[in-house]
Amino acid sequence: MNLVTLDLxxxxxxxxxxxxxxxxxxxxxxxTTRDEPDYDKLMRYRLDILGRAGVKLEDIQKVIxxxxxLEGALEFLNWLKSRTRVVxxxxxFEQFVDPLMRKLGYPTLFCHSLNVGADGFIDGYTIRCRDHxxxxxxxxxxxxFKVFSAGDSYNDLSMLRAADRAVLFxxxxxxxAQNSDLPVAKTHAELRGIFGAFMDGQEVVR
Amino acid sequence: MNLVTLDLxxxxxxxxxxxxxxxxxxxxxxxTTRDEPDYDKLMRYRLDILGRAGVKLEDIQKVIxxxxxLEGALEFLNWLKSRTRVVxxxxxFEQFVDPLMRKLGYPTLFCHSLNVGADGFIDGYTIRCRDHxxxxxxxxxxxxFKVFSAGDSYNDLSMLRAADRAVLFxxxxxxxAQNSDLPVAKTHAELRGIFGAFMDGQEVVR
Numbered sequence: 001m002n003l004v005t006l007d008l009x010x011x012x013x014x015x016x017x018x019x020x021x022x023x024x025x026x027x028x029x030x031x032t033t034r035d036e037p038d039y040d041k042l043m044r045y046r047l048d049i050l051g052r053a054g055v056k057l058e059d060i061q062k063v064i065x066x067x068x069x070l071e072g073a074l075e076f077l078n079w080l081k082s083r084t085r086v087v088x089x090x091x092x093f094e095q096f097v098d099p100l101m102r103k104l105g106y107p108t109l110f111c112h113s114l115n116v117g118a119d120g121f122i123d124g125y126t127i128r129c130r131d132h133x134x135x136x137x138x139x140x141x142x143x144x145f146k147v148f149s150a151g152d153s154y155n156d157l158s159m160l161r162a163a164d165r166a167v168l169f170x171x172x173x174x175x176x177a178q179n180s181d182l183p184v185a186k187t188h189a190e191l192r193g194i195f196g197a198f199m200d201g202q203e204v205v206r
Numbered sequence: 207m208n209l210v211t212l213d214l215x216x217x218x219x220x221x222x223x224x225x226x227x228x229x230x231x232x233x234x235x236x237x238t239t240r241d242e243p244d245y246d247k248l249m250r251y252r253l254d255i256l257g258r259a260g261v262k263l264e265d266i267q268k269v270i271x272x273x274x275x276l277e278g279a280l281e282f283l284n285w286l287k288s289r290t291r292v293v294x295x296x297x298x299f300e301q302f303v304d305p306l307m308r309k310l311g312y313p314t315l316f317c318h319s320l321n322v323g324a325d326g327f328i329d330g331y332t333i334r335c336r337d338h339x340x341x342x343x344x345x346x347x348x349x350x351f352k353v354f355s356a357g358d359s360y361n362d363l364s365m366l367r368a369a370d371r372a373v374l375f376x377x378x379x380x381x382x383a384q385n386s387d388l389p390v391a392k393t394h395a396e397l398r399g400i401f402g403a404f405m406d407g408q409e410v411v412r
Contacts, residue, residue, distance in 0.1 A: 128349070139348065
């Protein structure tokens with residue numbers, strides 16, 4: 001029996017920090033895990049900028065309320081859920097992502113949470129479980145699932161490598177080059193084709 | 207961060223074997239895990255009856271196509287998905303349950319599979335993972351989720367006891383008596399109230 005794990009930002013929804021950076025005119029917040037492999041370093045960098053600029057959680061949430069899932073993502077996800085079980089493994093925070101989860105029909109999401117003060121400022125964050133993408137995949141495999149994964153960046157690598165089969169979705173050129181053994185999908189239609197082939201036990205090469 | 211695991215039959219959808227037994231006029235198939243705690247014994251009993259009666263998988267699927275989720279189950283599930291993450295842990299078989307999963311919006315389901323011959327008869331079944339309900343809950347807790355569970359019968363007991371907090375949904379009198387420390391919900395509204403209290407960290411006593 002199969003189970004699919006998906007990264008969220010860049011695969012089903014836009015990069016939320018990038019969207020906020022553009023909406024707020026704060027280009028220094030455009031850095032993502034695609035640019036900075038050290039997640040804690042990236043988050044300290046982001047929260048430091050927000051604190052100095054006086055940005056509250058609600059300011060970010062207002063921007064995210066206006067975002068939509070990536071084009072074709074909902075149809076892809078609905079197709080995938082009808083064929084197998086899907087768990088989204090993301091390093092996002094539940095307080096950010098709720099409006100977009102609603103638009104995706106509330107798929108099963110494993111992520112982290114923000115620490116928000118009574119004044120509405122983000123004081124910090126709680127990583128629910130370090131390296132949870134890899135540990136989740138390993139846990140599902142121990143439950144005798146064959147696990148197929150898709151992701152786009154550095155924080156997906158341990159998940160992709162722990163899975164039975166993996167695919168890169170719209171990776172950066174450098175990430176694709178560093179993982180040249182993995183197939184690449186540039187559209188949700190291609191991703192659907194590759195997962196279909198995985199489920200049918202067919203070979204897929206780049 | 208919370209995660210809810212739910213039994214399926216009797217909690218969100220009708221007992222499928224009972225529904226088939228009634229539709230096919232085969233009352234000997236009305237036995238469920240609520241009556242027989244030994245699941246392998248129950249399944250051998252069921253498949254033996256089907257084989258002798260010449261019943262194929264498609265005969266059972268036709269009946270299940272006509273079933274609906276329990277009244278209020280879809281609204282309950284949608285509310286729960288909007289508040290937390292939900293994984294359904296069931297000892298059903300994926301070939302049986304697909305039409306009802308569609309009607310529930312394809313929630314994440316961990317279950318087993320039937321072995322079906324080229325002639326369409328059910329030759330046997332593959333338990334994906336023995337005691338998977340308990341092992342799944344233990345796995346989710348290792349990923350630092352606080353796990354809340356609901357179930358109605360003997361095959362849920364190890365799941366309910368592995369969870370941080372548990373509730374019985376419409377249990378038999380004997381199952382309720384044997385687990386008198388657990389709260390009981392008789393309706394989905396009551397179940398919603400109890401899960402809400404769990405999420406808010408409140409005490410719930412029967």
